[in-house]
Amino acid sequence: xxxxxxxxxxxxxxxxxxxxxxxxxxxxxxxxxxxxxxxxxxxxxxxxxxxxxxxxxxxxxxxxxxxxxxxxxxxxxxxxxxxxxxxxxxxxxxxxxxxxxxxxxxxxxxxxxxxxxxxxxxxxxxxxxxxxxxxxxxxxxxxxxxxxxxxxxxxxxxxxxxxxxxxxxxxxxxxxxxxxxxxxxxxxxxxxxxxxxxxxxxxxxxxxxxxxxxxxxxxxxxxxxxxxxxxxxxxxxxxxxxxxxxxxxxxxxxxxxxxxxxxxxxxxxxxxxxxxxxxxxxxxxxxxxxxxxxxxxxxxxxxxxxxxxxxxxxxxxxxxxxxxxxxxxxxxxxxxxxxxxxxxxxxxx
Amino acid sequence: xxxxxxxxxxxxxxxxxxxxxxxxxxxxxxxxxxxxxxxxxxxxxxxxxxxxxxxxxxxxxxxxxxxxxxxxxxxxxxxxxxxxxxxxxxxxxxxxxxxxxxxxxxxxxxxxxxxxxxxxxxxxxxxxxxxxxxxxxxxxxxxxxxxxxxxxxxxxxxxxxxxxxxxxxxxxxxxxxxxxxxxxxxxxxxxxxxxxxxxxxxxxxxxxxxxxxxxxxxxxxxxxxxxxxxxxxxxxxxxxxxxxxxxxxxxxxxxxxxxxxxxxxxxxxxxxxxxxxxxxxxxxxxxxxxxxxxxxxxxxxxxxxxxxxxxxxxxxxxxxxxxxxxxxxxxxxxxxxxxxxxxxxxxxxxxxxxxxxxxxxxxxxxxxxxxxxxxxxxxxxxxxxxxxxxxxxxxxx
Numbered sequence: 001x002x003x004x005x006x007x008x009x010x011x012x013x014x015x016x017x018x019x020x021x022x023x024x025x026x027x028x029x030x031x032x033x034x035x036x037x038x039x040x041x042x043x044x045x046x047x048x049x050x051x052x053x054x055x056x057x058x059x060x061x062x063x064x065x066x067x068x069x070x071x072x073x074x075x076x077x078x079x080x081x082x083x084x085x086x087x088x089x090x091x092x093x094x095x096x097x098x099x100x101x102x103x104x105x106x107x108x109x110x111x112x113x114x115x116x117x118x119x120x121x122x123x124x125x126x127x128x129x130x131x132x133x134x135x136x137x138x139x140x141x142x143x144x145x146x147x148x149x150x151x152x153x154x155x156x157x158x159x160x161x162x163x164x165x166x167x168x169x170x171x172x173x174x175x176x177x178x179x180x181x182x183x184x185x186x187x188x189x190x191x192x193x194x195x196x197x198x199x200x201x202x203x204x205x206x207x208x209x210x211x212x213x214x215x216x217x218x219x220x221x222x223x224x225x226x227x228x229x230x231x232x233x234x235x236x237x238x239x240x241x242x243x244x245x246x247x248x249x250x251x252x253x254x255x256x257x258x259x260x261x262x263x264x265x266x267x268x269x270x271x272x273x274x275x276x277x278x279x280x281x282x283x284x285x286x287x288x289x290x291x292x293x294x295x296x297x298x299x300x301x302x303x304x305x306x307x308x309x310x311x312x313x314x315x316x317x318x319x320x321x322x323x324x325x326x327x328x329x330x331x332x333x334x335x336x337x338x339x340x341x342x343x344x345x346x347x348x349x
Numbered sequence: 350x351x352x353x354x355x356x357x358x359x360x361x362x363x364x365x366x367x368x369x370x371x372x373x374x375x376x377x378x379x380x381x382x383x384x385x386x387x388x389x390x391x392x393x394x395x396x397x398x399x400x401x402x403x404x405x406x407x408x409x410x411x412x413x414x415x416x417x418x419x420x421x422x423x424x425x426x427x428x429x430x431x432x433x434x435x436x437x438x439x440x441x442x443x444x445x446x447x448x449x450x451x452x453x454x455x456x457x458x459x460x461x462x463x464x465x466x467x468x469x470x471x472x473x474x475x476x477x478x479x480x481x482x483x484x485x486x487x488x489x490x491x492x493x494x495x496x497x498x499x500x501x502x503x504x505x506x507x508x509x510x511x512x513x514x515x516x517x518x519x520x521x522x523x524x525x526x527x528x529x530x531x532x533x534x535x536x537x538x539x540x541x542x543x544x545x546x547x548x549x550x551x552x553x554x555x556x557x558x559x560x561x562x563x564x565x566x567x568x569x570x571x572x573x574x575x576x577x578x579x580x581x582x583x584x585x586x587x588x589x590x591x592x593x594x595x596x597x598x599x600x601x602x603x604x605x606x607x608x609x610x611x612x613x614x615x616x617x618x619x620x621x622x623x624x625x626x627x628x629x630x631x632x633x634x635x636x637x638x639x640x641x642x643x644x645x646x647x648x649x650x651x652x653x654x655x656x657x658x659x660x661x662x663x664x665x666x667x668x669x670x671x672x673x674x675x676x677x678x679x680x681x682x683x684x685x686x687x688x689x690x691x692x693x694x695x696x697x698x699x700x701x702x703x704x705x706x707x708x709x710x711x712x713x714x715x716x717x718x719x720x721x722x723x724x725x726x727x728x729x730x731x732x733x734x735x736x737x738x739x740x741x742x743x744x745x746x
Binding site for chain 1: 361364369370385472475477478481482483542543546551552728729730731
């Protein structure tokens with residue numbers, strides 16, 4: 001693709017760096033735009049489900065609402081509690097958002113478009129989503145508020161507990177694809193007869209979806225920010241832009257979790273082979289469109305759940321994680337391994 | 350470092366309220382928590398104290414009605430009705446049948462609207478946010494009906510001693526009848542959202558259990574008492590207004606937990622709806638204001654405008670109250686949406702009450718909160734507050 005010799009007299013290494021920077025800018029810009037409009041989408045969807053209109057004032061059908069919200073939170077006063085641990089209080093939201101955005105590095109949005117095509121993509125994602133909890137716990141701890149503190153404790157316990165089934169649920173996918181590289185996983189799915197791993201890994205998909213909701217602190221597992229119990233949980237004391245950073249981290253996390261679901265279970269940017277055989281013209285549509293469509297179906301699912309279900313209690317949440325999801329994920333791994341051993345005794349997929 | 354030395358643990362004191370999204374007003378709870386478990390719960394009330402009882406001593410019986418609106422401001426109609434009935438019993442006034450039916454009808458409308466607000470906030474506290482807006486959709490229709498009836502949506506001041514302020518219009522009756530036709534299907538809609546929802550069941554079944562005996566000892570009333578299996582409803586057992594002329598059932602719970610209290614109130618919605626319907630169907634013609642005791646009740650408006658004696662009578666009644674009133678005391682309890690609302694009034698023969706004491710169900714329900722919450726989780730506290738349905742305006746008076 002890129003010639004060995006310098007292009008336009010630019011050295012090879014500089015060219016590589018420039019390409020990466022451009023990719024990062026595209027990914028960051030694209031994702032942040034989607035984060036902003038995910039809030040709009042959420043308010044519209046839930047509004048529709050609840051017999052109301054959602055945002056309607058700013059722009060036609062309230063289309064400019066996310067931008068107005070962004071500007072508003074940027075110019076709002078940044079209130080810091082008197083006894084807060086200031087450096088940590090400043091750092092926490094940045095840490096949270098940083099961890100969320102770093103995860104984007106390994107997410108391929110369509111074939112070949114990924115900032116860092118590394119072999120351990122999935123592991124990197126888990127590592128980063130674990131790091132995101134630091135933003136939450138430090139923010140809650142440094143606020144010097146009991147509600148924030150309780151929220152932070154809930155969040156850390158919840159994220160650590162649900163990390164386990166989340167990781168285990170993807171082991172089946174790794175076994176089937178034989179790789180941790182996300183691009184490879186998607187390509188393996190397009191070779192798979194069903195076209196999507198959800199057909200074989202439905203149990204894993206179920207465990208993944210439930211754990212992902214808990215991991216991103218969304219309803220019905222939104223205990224860390226349960227507004228009717230803990231006001232706003234860990235970010236009770238935050239205001240202005242720092243509050244918005246937490247918010248962006250939450251929505252970025254949601255987009256990442258949905259991306260993983262799409263990439264690992266729903267075939268990513270590819271279409272199942274039988275669909276392409278039936279309607280070959282669909283192959284002309286760029287892969288990123290399919291990716292975005294699948295992503296928004298997943299995000300819609302999040303909103304749907306939020307509008308429908310009540311909230312779990314702390315102890316119930318823990319028992320679901322440890323007593324239901326982890327055993328299910330383990331069963332899934334055992335079944336997948338057995339089938340793989342019987343079908344491909346040599347070990348190559 | 351000495352590893353055998355144990356670190357001491359201490360309960361954290363968490364101050365819930367008076368500004369908290371789910372303490373339903375200005376209730377303040379001092380929670381001592383060990384982790385997420387409540388060790389001790391101490392309610393503090395009085396942030397909304399306005400001295401209603403003392404204020405009423407300085408006012409004529411008629412002037413006190415707007416104060417009663419502001420007790421349980423979610424269901425002001427039932428408070429007004431309760432107060433008017435207390436004064437009527439004190440002075441031996443018998444309102445005409447049409448007024449009784451209208452009062453029963455509007456009380457039940459008020460009960461439905463109060464229960465809808467309870468359902469909305471209770472569900473929201475537990476996290477089901479869509480029920481909130483669904484319930485408010487129907488509540489809005491009821492509030493519009495109140496507006497059509499008397500011009501006010503919340504603080505109605507509609508009942509009067511010896512009757513009601515004005516007659517109902519045909520448009521009101523038609524709209525209300527249409528509402529009662531449609532409402533049962535709406536109740537089903539709420540129930541499909543939460544009644545058998547696994548998370549809802551997990552959050553409410555077995556939470557905040559109180560036995561029938563304990564519930565009586567704590568003085569609980571209304572659905573909070575019936576949820577524990579005690580068959581006690583003042584409308585049924587000590588009927589007032591037209592309650593002995595309509596047919597309705599008193600839903601009874603079994604286990605005395607949050608879920609049974611929830612089921613009782615949901616069934617009450619249906620029963621109230623049926624009472625409203627029966628009242629409309631049986632609404633007799635006739636006067637809306639008692640005329641047999643002209644010393645206490647206001648004369649009809651057309652007489653006030655055309656007849657000098659009536660005008661003078663109206664003026665003195667409003668400004669000074671009845672010049673002579675029989676001495677005596679009375680305790681009258683009525684079934685308001687929250688429970689048993691009692692008025693204890695002592696008349697010393699002047700036009701103003703010597704003393705008025707209000708037995709408000711919310712105050713007594715708040716006293717039972719520690720019993721319900723202790724040993725549970727923080728999340729159960731909000732479920733319990735929702736299930737005993739307190740309103741702080743009434744609690745603090």
